[in-house]
Amino acid sequence: MSSGIRRTLHLFALTQVYTWKSFISYRFQSVFWFLSSILQALLTFVFVSVIYQVSTGIPGWGYLQMLLLTSVTIVVTSGVIYLMDIYNISESLLMGNFDSFLTKPMSPYFVFLSSFTGTSAIGGVITGIILFAYAASQLHFGVLNLIAAFAIFALGILIALIFVMVLIMGSYKIFRGGGWVNWLFSILGNITKYPLSIYGVIGSLLMTFIIPLGFASYYPVEALSGKIGAEGIIVIILLAIAIIFLLSRIFEYLFKSYSSAMG
Amino acid sequence: MEEVISVDGLEKNFKTYESQSGKGIFLASLRRKYYTKKALRKVSFKVKKGEMVMLLGENGSGKSTLIKILTGIVHPDGGDAKVLGMTPWENRIKLAWNYGMVSGAHNQLFWNLPAIDTFEYIRGLYEIKQEDFDERLSYFINILNLEDVYRKQIRTLSLGERMKCNFVASVLHLPKVVFMDEATIGMDLSSVISLRQALLDMQKRHGTTFFMTTHIVDEIKALAEHVIIIDKGSIVFDGSKKELQRFFGKKKYLEVHFKNKIGKGEYPLGGKIVDQNDTYLKIEIDAARLKNKRTVALLNSENVFDYNVSEADIGHVLARFYGMRRKRR
Amino acid sequence: MHLQRYVEYSKALIKRRLAFKMNMVLLMSFQIMSPIIMLFVWTAIYLASGVSTISNFTLLQIATYFFVIAALNAMAPDISWGILGDVRSGNIFSILTRPLSYVWVIVSGAFANILFDTITVGIPILVLLVVFAHVSLTLSTAALFALSVLVMLCLTIMTEFLIGYIAFFFIDIGGLLNISNFVMQFLGGGMIPLNLLPSGISAVTSVLPFQFMLYTPAAIFTGAVSNVQAEQSLILGVLWLGIFMVLCYGMWYAAKRHIDAVGV
Numbered sequence: 082m083s084s085g086i087r088r089t090l091h092l093f094a095l096t097q098v099y100t101w102k103s104f105i106s107y108r109f110q111s112v113f114w115f116l117s118s119i120l121q122a123l124l125t126f127v128f129v130s131v132i133y134q135v136s137t138g139i140p141g142w143g144y145l146q147m148l149l150l151t152s153v154t155i156v157v158t159s160g161v162i163y164l165m166d167i168y169n170i171s172e173s174l175l176m177g178n179f180d181s182f183l184t185k186p187m188s189p190y191f192v193f194l195s196s197f198t199g200t201s202a203i204g205g206v207i208t209g210i211i212l213f214a215y216a217a218s219q220l221h222f223g224v225l226n227l228i229a230a231f232a233i234f235a236l237g238i239l240i241a242l243i244f245v246m247v248l249i250m251g252s253y254k255i256f257r258g259g260g261w262v263n264w265l266f267s268i269l270g271n272i273t274k275y276p277l278s279i280y281g282v283i284g285s286l287l288m289t290f291i292i293p294l295g296f297a298s299y300y301p302v303e304a305l306s307g308k309i310g311a312e313g314i315i316v317i318i319l320l321a322i323a324i325i326f327l328l329s330r331i332f333e334y335l336f337k338s339y340s341s342a343m344g
Numbered sequence: 345m346e347e348v349i350s351v352d353g354l355e356k357n358f359k360t361y362e363s364q365s366g367k368g369i370f371l372a373s374l375r376r377k378y379y380t381k382k383a384l385r386k387v388s389f390k391v392k393k394g395e396m397v398m399l400l401g402e403n404g405s406g407k408s409t410l411i412k413i414l415t416g417i418v419h420p421d422g423g424d425a426k427v428l429g430m431t432p433w434e435n436r437i438k439l440a441w442n443y444g445m446v447s448g449a450h451n452q453l454f455w456n457l458p459a460i461d462t463f464e465y466i467r468g469l470y471e472i473k474q475e476d477f478d479e480r481l482s483y484f485i486n487i488l489n490l491e492d493v494y495r496k497q498i499r500t501l502s503l504g505e506r507m508k509c510n511f512v513a514s515v516l517h518l519p520k521v522v523f524m525d526e527a528t529i530g531m532d533l534s535s536v537i538s539l540r541q542a543l544l545d546m547q548k549r550h551g552t553t554f555f556m557t558t559h560i561v562d563e564i565k566a567l568a569e570h571v572i573i574i575d576k577g578s579i580v581f582d583g584s585k586k587e588l589q590r591f592f593g594k595k596k597y598l599e600v601h602f603k604n605k606i607g608k609g610e611y612p613l614g615g616k617i618v619d620q621n622d623t624y625l626k627i628e629i630d631a632a633r634l635k636n637k638r639t640v641a642l643l644n645s646e647n648v649f650d651y652n653v654s655e656a657d658i659g660h661v662l663a664r665f666y667g668m669r670r671k672r673r
Numbered sequence: 674m675h676l677q678r679y680v681e682y683s684k685a686l687i688k689r690r691l692a693f694k695m696n697m698v699l700l701m702s703f704q705i706m707s708p709i710i711m712l713f714v715w716t717a718i719y720l721a722s723g724v725s726t727i728s729n730f731t732l733l734q735i736a737t738y739f740f741v742i743a744a745l746n747a748m749a750p751d752i753s754w755g756i757l758g759d760v761r762s763g764n765i766f767s768i769l770t771r772p773l774s775y776v777w778v779i780v781s782g783a784f785a786n787i788l789f790d791t792i793t794v795g796i797p798i799l800v801l802l803v804v805f806a807h808v809s810l811t812l813s814t815a816a817l818f819a820l821s822v823l824v825m826l827c828l829t830i831m832t833e834f835l836i837g838y839i840a841f842f843f844i845d846i847g848g849l850l851n852i853s854n855f856v857m858q859f860l861g862g863g864m865i866p867l868n869l870l871p872s873g874i875s876a877v878t879s880v881l882p883f884q885f886m887l888y889t890p891a892a893i894f895t896g897a898v899s900n901v902q903a904e905q906s907l908i909l910g911v912l913w914l915g916i917f918m919v920l921c922y923g924m925w926y927a928a929k930r931h932i933d934a935v936g937v
Contacts, residue, residue: 088471095468103456113848120855124864131865132718135728139714140721161636181452183417183525184445185469186437201848261699268706275710279717339418 089191096195104200111201118204126212141308142276145216148304151213151274153234157207158270161241166199170249171223171259173197189336193246200208213305222305229314230305236321237297239293243328246291250335273298293324346552348521349391349414353423356384356409356577376590380511383409385577386423393520394551396543396567398558400576400662407557410574411523414555415445428520441470448529451510459494459501459509470517477516484512487542488535504535511539515546521622524556528563540566561662574664589655596634599652600625600643611642623649679777683785690789701794704747708739715739727871734895735866737806741891742863744798745822748790748831749886750783751835753850760841770830779837783830799894814893817903823891825908831917832857838924862888866897882913 106112129151133144142150171191173179182192222230245266252259269292275300277285288295300317303309309317358381383406391397401407412418414427416436425432430439453462466479484620485491488508498506507527515522528536547553558564564571564585571588573581582590598613602623614636615629633639634653643651676858690697719725730738756779759765768778802808808832810818836853839846860883867878867888878884889906892898898906 094471095465099454099457099461099465102461103454106456107845110845112850113846113852115848117848117851118854120852124855124859127859128864129745131869131871132714134871136722136724137720139717140886176450178450180412180417180449181445181447183436184415184440184443186440187469188437256695261696261703264700264703270706270711271710275714275717279713284713289842 085233093195100198101201114201115204118159118201119170119208122205122208125151125155130247136341139276139279145220146306148212148216150276150298152209153302154270154274154298155205155209157238159202159209161245161274162199162202163206164242165245166193166197167245167249167263168260169197174253177308189281226305226307230301235318236318237301239325240293240321241297243325246332247322247328247335250332250339254335254338269294296321311323346393346394347390349427351425352388352644354384354387354413354420354425356420358383380671382577387579389572389579389582391553391555393553394547396547397555397570397572398564398568399574405574406577407574408525411525415443415523442520443550444514444522446511446514446522446524446527448526451506452513453498455499455512456497458496459498462513466513466516472517480516487545488538500634504531507531508535508539518550521555524554526557528534529561543567564586595628596631597654598629601649602647603649604647613639613642678773679781682778686782686785687789692817694748704743708743711739712736729897730866734897737802737895738866738891740798740802741894742887743885745825745890747794747920748787749759750786750833752779752783752830752833756837757846757850763830787826817900818890818893821893821907824907824914825890826831827914828882828917831921834921835924857883857886861886864926885910
């Protein structure tokens with residue numbers, strides 16, 4: 082029993098190796114899933130480009146800034162699905178397979194993050210990163226903005242992951258199923274492709290506090306483009322930490338309630 | 345001998361619901377009728393180190409719930425349980441290092457990869473030393489006849505081969521206790537036999553304790569030492585296999601095949617008729633009565649073509665057991 | 674072909690869908706989210722641009738357009754995924770052990786689903802649009818719209834059938850179905866109205882059959898094209914319908930032989 086983080090990282094790497102081995106052994110089918118993930122990302126890029134060609138676009142957001150936002154959103158949504166294939170997890174909970182992971186010496190977080198890799202979503206992650214690099218290369222950022230943006234982004238990804246875990250567990254508790262969480266997540270991903278400001282005050286607040294997916298893409302890009310000042314960044318970071326704390330409590334509660342309800 | 349599992353007054357209730365589907369269009373279907381189902385009612389028993397325990401019971405009797413509690417997946421509502429001195433639901437991860445779980449319904453193998461990949465993964469997960477791993481792997485491959493199997497993709501294997509590989513993946517870390525939930529369901533006979541050999545060998549060599557559920561009568565005959573029968577969440581029997589058989593007295597089965605058709609009551613052998621047709625009779629009879637002169641004479645008569653005496657089958661015992669419980673209620 | 678059996682099959686299908694009401698309500702509320710997001714996005718764009726029309730569309734029209742797309746998407750049957758599911762789950766064998774032809778099962782299932790979705794999602798959305806988005810439909814426009822929806826449904830069934838047919842040859846073609854879905858959505862105008870696309874792409878999409886699967890009916894309903902334009906466009910649509918029928922005719926017999934005789 083070696084301890085903590087080293088073992089976790091080692092095990093994560095190990096599961097990745099076998100997940101990829103499985104994916105590659107599927108060859109023909111894998112290629113199409115991979116391509117479809119890339120295509121989905123590219124179509125978003127086309128959509129944004131067309132909008133900025135036929136109009137002046139979304140107020141306060143230039144084409145390249147908008148591209149930054151969409152590409153980060155693509156990275157986040159594909160990244161979450163890469164780590165946790167929502168559909169797979171829900172199926173596994175429903176069929177009882179999920180329990181066999183719990184007979185192994187792994188924490189519930191680790192079971193979620195390592196056992197249900199949505200391998201093909203890596204196509205979206207890569208496409209998103211390339212689009213981001215393209216947009217970023219034509220813009221100039223301060224070093225501090227970059228650091229702040231990255232910090233918020235990292236916290237935002239954590240929030241997104243735990244939020245999805247909460248959704249899956251919560252949906253299982255209430256509906257004894259969770260296929261719809263997958264749809265919900267893709268809708269939420271669509272919402273966060275655009276600046277939260279277009280949804281008005283209520284929409285922005287909703288997407289910050291209730292559905293905190295804005296932390297992973299909207300706020301980092303705002304920080305990057307210098308749309309929020311130092312105080313704002315500090316507030317957002319503190320808020321993000323508070324939300325992570327709260328969400329993890331909810332997840333642990335739901336997980337405990339799962340184990341006391343199942344038979 | 346030390347106790348590996350001790351269970352004391354374990355209780356578990358489930359809230360289930362019926363959704364009112366079919367009635368009304370929308371809102372009515374969201375309304376649910378909740379009711380509580382008692383899955384376990386004050387269950388207590390003890391298991392010693394190295395025992396081969398069979399947990400028997402019909403579907404929905406609470407077997408799987410009990411195993412889920414003992415493996416730390418499910419929290420009970422009352423009572424206490426200790427597995428290897430730990431409370432399972434409080435120490436799930438720590439305990440998981442020391443037990444193995446084999447489930448017939450859910451295998452843990454990488455579907456698109458050969459079994460050896462899953463084994464290698466398990467080696468990493470349980471931090472098994474390479475030389476230990478190699479030794480154990482060759483041991484299991486040998487005893488379970490997996491030489492030609494373990495390098496082939498799982499999805500190309502037969503069910504029996506898959507189940508055997510799944511078993512290996514569950515016990516490579518040589519756990520002190522192995523839980524098996526209907527682990528042989530749907531397996532072919534030769535696979536079942538080699539799996540049984542592996543269990544007995546592990547028990548002998550490593551003192552492994554096995555705690556398993558099954559529906560297969562043969563399995564009980566071949567393996568069980570300690571039998572626990574659970575019915576509607578309560579333990580109705582806890583003792584050795586011999587005690588279980590004794591529970592119903594010394595009964596034997598007498599089967600007689602006749603040359604010609606026989607009339608009703610033509611052969612008054614006594615006992616209870618279990619099965620009968622024109623030229624065949626099966627009777628449950630007290631062992632002492634078999635040596636009775638009249639019985640011997642009847643069996644030696646012209647018309648008797650052949651006869652056969654057998655022990656009371658554990659399956660019959662069980663069937664009577666469940667049946668009796670139900671009548672009593 | 675014994676019609677009664679397939680009617681019974683379709684009835685069972687609708688009953689099954691009715692049993693999962695919760696799922697249905699959730700799915701409907703998600704389907705309506707896409708046009709709502711578009712409403713926010715385009716409102717912001719129109720406000721920032723300070724213009725009243727972008728490529729023939731007023732804000733109200735473009736919002737209406739996306740709601741019609743949502744209605745049409747809900748009505749379009751999901752045949753290819755159904756076939757894939759049947760092949761993967763082995764359900765196809767249980768259908769083939771009954772006195773049913775799989776090809777007719779697919780078709781009757783598609784009709785049942787279209788009927789169900791049109792009544793539960795399609796028509797309600799369209800009625801709400803007429804009431805709240807002030808869509809003024811003349812009788813002739815309504816007739817053209819109805820005709821275009823008919824063309825759309827026929828084309829969709831046939832396209833889905835052609836794509837789904839591939840499922841028989843491979844274990845898992847979900848990725849391929851996804852790709853074809855995205856392509857059909859994009860070239861059909863599900864993401865952006867086709868006349869907003871750069872002229873080069875626009876010229877290509879205006880001869881392809883995909884426009885009839887979403888754009889044409891939606892554009893007719895929102896009044897973005899005149900009746901004369903719509904009529905001309907629908908002639909091309911009917912032409913494509915003919916081509917698809919020939920394609921499907923060939924495929925149909927291949928499939929019947931492959932599916933019903935060999936038993937996959």
